Amino acid sequence: MRVFVGDESLYSIDEAIKVYLSSLNFTPKIVKVEVKDSFGYVSAEDLMSPIDYPPFSRSNVDGYALKSSCTPGELKVIDRIGIGEFKEIHIKGCVAVEVDTGAMIPMGADAVIKVENVKLINGNFIKIDKKINFGQNIGWIGSDIPKNSIILRKGEVISHEKIGLLASLGISSIKVYEKLKIYLIATGDELVEPGNSLSPGKIYESNLHYLYSKLKENYKIVGLSLLSDDIRSIKNEIKRAISVADVLILTGGTSAGEKDFVHRAIRELGNIIVHGIKIKPGKPTILGIVDGKPVIGLPGNIVSSMVVLNMVILEILKSLYPSRKEILGLGKIKARLALRVKADEHRNTLIPVYLFRSIDNSYYALPVKFDSYMIGTFSLTEGYIMLGPNEEIEEGKEVEVDVKKFDDSISIIGEEDKRILNLDTKNVLLGSLPASKAIDYKFGDVAVISSLFTEPIENYDKVLCRQILVNGEGEEIGYDDWIGMSKIVKNPVVKLKSPSTIYSLVGKARVYAPEGYIVGDKVAEECLYMIGISERGKRYLSTIKV
Structure with missing residues (x-):
């Protein structure tokens, strides 16, 4: 008996995926893996940096650490710090400390001059002929990654570069979603394994080879079977596959032929949610469920399988994880x-x-x-x-x-604030200068710009006002010029990337930060104007409370 799939009731690709996913109740397992083995996994957690990186202000060159205000001139070399060494040295005047690339910068130094740009005088003096700029050749503490900043988002696919970052921050294992276990079955009396001789009327099986090669990088293939067109064999193999796999994909037997048994086997063992999609080639695709698990039937034609896998199945598999856009x-x-x-x-x-x-x-x-x-x-x-x-x-x-x-994802560009850090968005919080460019060129979704950086703004969607506090005594710690708070600190010995970097310096110098980051005396008030750039940015701002 032939069962025809009529065109009049077919779903579009998007409709088929939506209807099918709404019928599934699949929860991926969470496992812990070693960072070195985590490539290609999807993160199951938001992960924050446990340390500042670099964990101390470091020299980017072999040279001499000093106060930039003492250049040009002749300076006495009072000590040396090698890479991996810790010495409590505080530069208070016009002296220098020799440092290796990667070595700690002594407190009080705000620049490093390369060794090849000085002249040695009498063994322990150096002569500098040109003015050295503040911050030259220094990697400030936390200038790359501030402590407690988000470095990995839930739903993010872990890359090789991200593995390097996690290891650099001392993280050895992470929680990920276990890779889906997929079982592959090809059906058809006409199919012959490659490598065997081909008799009249037969063709070589190719679907399993294609599907395996396409899926093995991101998923775990737990079984491959080649079956004849026999309803009992197909049903038994489906049961076995479902017992060991999260997802079963079959090829062949999905259309209206007398030996197309796959759709019948799925219906007898479970439910078919979608049978037929508005796509050519690939119309007789089946999206079913057996024992609560996805069972997907692809047409036997290799080109149809390729098209449906790439346009439908991969989207379904990705949607089984809580993934980012x-x-x-x-x-x-x-x-x-x-x-x-x-x-x-x-x-x-x-x-x-x-x-x-x-x-x-x-x-x-x-x-x-x-x-x-x-x-x-x-x-x-x-x-x-x-x-x-x-x-x-x-x-x-x-x-x-x-x-x-x-x-x-929804992007937020501009100033850092703890109320913004908690939002599940693409946060690029590098200061008001990038935010002003986003507004000028109309890119991204939301800009956050400081009242300390710009003239008063009338047209904004939300505003966050906060007190700027000062804590401690001694040399002043400031901020990068892109940040609004940089206007407050006139003579900093360090320029930080963000207020999240301030914690390791509290008690060691005079530090400035917004309320919520430190306790201290009020020195200024700052308002952060949140401006929707795109329509989806404006809609997003209208739905959140910060």
Whole structure:
């Protein structure tokens, strides 16, 4: 008896996926894996950095740590700090300490001059002919990753770069969703295993080979079977597969032929939710459930299997995990620069970028400050651009971006605040300068800009006001120029990336931070204006309480 699948009742691809997923009640298992083995897994938790990275202010070159205000001039070298050494040295005047690349910077120093740029005098003095800039050749504590900042989101696919970051932060194991166990079955009297001789009327089996090669990287294949068109054998193999797998995928036997037994076996053992999809090739696809587990039937035609796997099945498999809206495999794309960039004078220079869509659906690349020790910046950003020696590109110009991934979730660009850090969004909280560029060029979803950075703003969607406090005595700790609070501290010895980095310096210097980060005396008030850039950004702001 032939069973025809009529065109009039077929679902579209999106409808079929939606109807099927709403019928499933699948909960992925959570397991703990070693970080070194976690590539390709989906994170089952939001993970925060347990330390500042770097965990101390470090020298980026072999040279001499000093106060930039003492240059040019002659300075006495009072000590030496090697990599891995700790010495309680406090530079209070115009003296220098010799340091290795990666060594701790002594307290009070705010710059390092390269060893090749000084002249040695009388053994323990150095002569510096030019002015050295504040912060030159220093990687400040937490300048890459502040302690307690989110480094891995629940639902994020773990990359090779992210593994390097987790290890750099001392994390040895993480919670992930166990990879789906998939069983593959091909059916058909006409099928012959490759490697055997082909008799008249027979064809070589290819679906299992294709499905296995396509799925094995991200999923665990726990069984492969080649069956003849026999209803009893098919039903028995389905039962066996369901007992060991999370998902069963069969090929062949889904259409209207007299020997198409797969749809009958699934119906007798469970339920068929969708039989037939508006797609060519691939119309007689089956989406069913047996013992609460997904059982999917693909047409026997190899091209149909390829099309349905890529357009339907992979979307279903990804949806069985709580996953983020990440787009992988974009390769190289064209994007416009949100900020000017400049390469090293003598070397090709890699510059990491975050990617955002603008309201006209084009891409913008936001470059970030970067040095070679910044594993966090490199792994958290979404791509990079390469510049030739001494090359300079102005903002607004088009560049080619090598894309690692693109998180198309709701994005928030601008100032950091604890009320924002808790939001499950794509947070790029690097200060008001990037936020102002997002507003100017209309990219991203939400901008957060400081009243200390800009003139009063009238048109905003939400506002967060907070007191800025000061704690401690001695040398002042300030912030990067992109951040609104940088306007408060006039002569900092350190410029931090964000208020999250302040904790390790409390009690050691005069520190400034918003309420909620430290206790202290009020020195200013700051309002953070939250501005919806895109329509979805405005809708999002209308639904949240911060």
